[in-house]
Amino acid sequence: MLAVIATLHCTPENQEHLVSALKTLQFHSRQETGCERYELAQREMEDNIEIVVTELWESEADLDAHFAADHFVRFGSQAEGIVLQSEIKKYQVVQDS
Amino acid sequence: MLAVIATLHCTPENQEHLVSALKTLQFHSRQETGCERYELAQREMEDNIEIVVTELWESEADLDAHFAADHFVRFGSQAEGIVLQSEIKKYQVVQDS
Numbered sequence: 001m002l003a004v005i006a007t008l009h010c011t012p013e014n015q016e017h018l019v020s021a022l023k024t025l026q027f028h029s030r031q032e033t034g035c036e037r038y039e040l041a042q043r044e045m046e047d048n049i050e051i052v053v054t055e056l057w058e059s060e061a062d063l064d065a066h067f068a069a070d071h072f073v074r075f076g077s078q079a080e081g082i083v084l085q086s087e088i089k090k091y092q093v094v095q096d097s
Numbered sequence: 098m099l100a101v102i103a104t105l106h107c108t109p110e111n112q113e114h115l116v117s118a119l120k121t122l123q124f125h126s127r128q129e130t131g132c133e134r135y136e137l138a139q140r141e142m143e144d145n146i147e148i149v150v151t152e153l154w155e156s157e158a159d160l161d162a163h164f165a166a167d168h169f170v171r172f173g174s175q176a177e178g179i180v181l182q183s184e185i186k187k188y189q190v191v192q193d194s
Binding site (some may be wrong): 022026052054 | 136189190
């Protein structure tokens with residue numbers, strides 16, 4: 001199982017617009033094969049907003065398909081003008097023992 | 098609802114020891130009031146290991162109690178010698194609409 005943590009920054013003026021675009025992405029992503037979790041959270045920083053997307057994917061193939069999906073590509077173009085900085089980190093989930 | 102993302106770095110030699118200490122912390126934390134999620138994931142970086150703890154807490158009070166809990170304090174002293182760098186980020190969960 002893969003855990004993905006994506007972090008995006010935007011100005012306070014663009015927060016609503018970015019969250020709305022992320023919610024659309026969330027809606028479609030949750031219907032994808034292998035998507036076990038797709039959650040959004042946010043916090044105010046000194047001069048911008050940080051939004052984190054916490055995801056779980058069953059396999060690399062599922063995650064690759066996600067990155068190629070229309071709704072992900074569409075989000076990319078929507079976000080282009082409003083995301084100041086972003087980062088996607090991919091981890092292996094540590095199974096409960 | 099609060100989302101907490103804690104990131105810790107250690108050397109490959111200390112990975113097993115740190116994961117083991119985190120699993121003990123995970124076990125106790127999951128029994129705390131307001132703890133909705135406490136999950137571990139890891140990835141190999143160029144010269145160290147990055148471990149992320151993904152958490153959900155119902156309230157600030159629950160999270161404050163967690164930070165004061167014996168098992169958290171105990172983990173802190175165990176981790177001291179082996180954690181190279183750590184960061185705790187706290188977010189507000191964006192509720193599904």
